[in-house]
Amino acid sequence: FNGVLASQIGEGKTIVDAVKYATAAASIAVTRKGAQESMPYTEEIKIRFKELNMLINNSEE
Structure with a gap:
């Protein structure tokens, strides 16, 4: 977390x-x-970031 x-x-x-x-x-x-x-690659983080944003945006509707 801290490094990212x-x-x-x-x-x-x-x-x-x-x-x-x-x-x-x-x-x-x-x-x-x-x-x-356990350190994720950048592409993995980008994918998860998009997934989490979709979850957050859907929960706000």
Whole structure:
């Protein structure tokens, strides 16, 4: 979470967007065993981020 959060802030994302993206990464990592092995790839994070945004948007309707 922290690494992705720092990366997103470093890229100029807002805190809110950076936290959402880091949460997407963490939601993948917690489903895997190990430390290094659990780190998701960027493409995996992008897919999960889109999925989570769709869930959030649908729940607000």
